[in-house]
Amino acid sequence: MRLADAEHTTRPWRIHELTKDFRLEDVWELRAPGGPDQFKRLVQGFTSFDPGADSSSAIVRALFALRWKLGELLGWDDAREGTGQRVESLTERLPDDLRARPGPTIRGTPFKSLYQLDNELAAEIANETMHGVMHLGWVPEENRAQMAVLVKPNGPFGQLYMLAIKPFRYLSVYPVLLRDVERAWADSR
Numbered sequence: 271m272r273l274a275d276a277e278h279t280t281r282p283w284r285i286h287e288l289t290k291d292f293r294l295e296d297v298w299e300l301r302a303p304g305g306p307d308q309f310k311r312l313v314q315g316f317t318s319f320d321p322g323a324d325s326s327s328a329i330v331r332a333l334f335a336l337r338w339k340l341g342e343l344l345g346w347d348d349a350r351e352g353t354g355q356r357v358e359s360l361t362e363r364l365p366d367d368l369r370a371r372p373g374p375t376i377r378g379t380p381f382k383s384l385y386q387l388d389n390e391l392a393a394e395i396a397n398e399t400m401h402g403v404m405h406l407g408w409v410p411e412e413n414r415a416q417m418a419v420l421v422k423p424n425g426p427f428g429q430l431y432m433l434a435i436k437p438f439r440y441l442s443v444y445p446v447l448l449r450d451v452e453r454a455w456a457d458s459r
Contacts, residue, residue, distance in 0.1 A: 273297040278418040285392050285405045288363045292420040298444050300415040301452055309408040312415055313391050315454045320378025327446040333438055346398040357401045360384055360394050399431040400424050
């Protein structure tokens with residue numbers, strides 16, 4: 271379920287220190303069993319899930335395959351467009367305590383880990399269209415997790431790209447992806 275932006279912006283996440291120049295694109299709830307002690311298991315499940323290969327939806331798998339193929343053909347995902355090339359990696363902004371806590375890679379995606387804490391995971395991606403951050407956080411008072419996506423579009427093309435993919439994200443990708451992760455989390459108990 272999509273959440274109000276305040277569900278992310280009013281929480282004391284460490285990611286806020288790094289993304290003042292990013293805009294919050296989406297906030298989604300992850301309904302799954304367990305408490306804060308289960309966040310590490312959620313992260314393991316989330317990062318081992320390849321949305322382009324493991325999704326329960328053929329449409330979502332096809333959308334990921336199409337996006338990666340377009341990126342390859344049009345050069346959107348060339349190394350020169352990524353972090354450390356076109357944009358400075360957010361790892362350059364990390365304070366020492368976060369730098370010492372790298373998180374896992376996210377299988378099947380070009381996301382690069384920024385940090386993992388007991389209640390947060392952050393990873394970044396950069397390509398010709400945008401510089402983005404995926405953030406997972408544990409909300410202890412509600413005994414749930416949430417995912418936020420923060421972006422900095424790359425010029426007018428990046429803004430158009432984000433606008434063009436919005437319906438796909440809202441109607442297909444995020445609802446199915448999060449449901450798949452929730453199911454995997456529940457099944458692993």
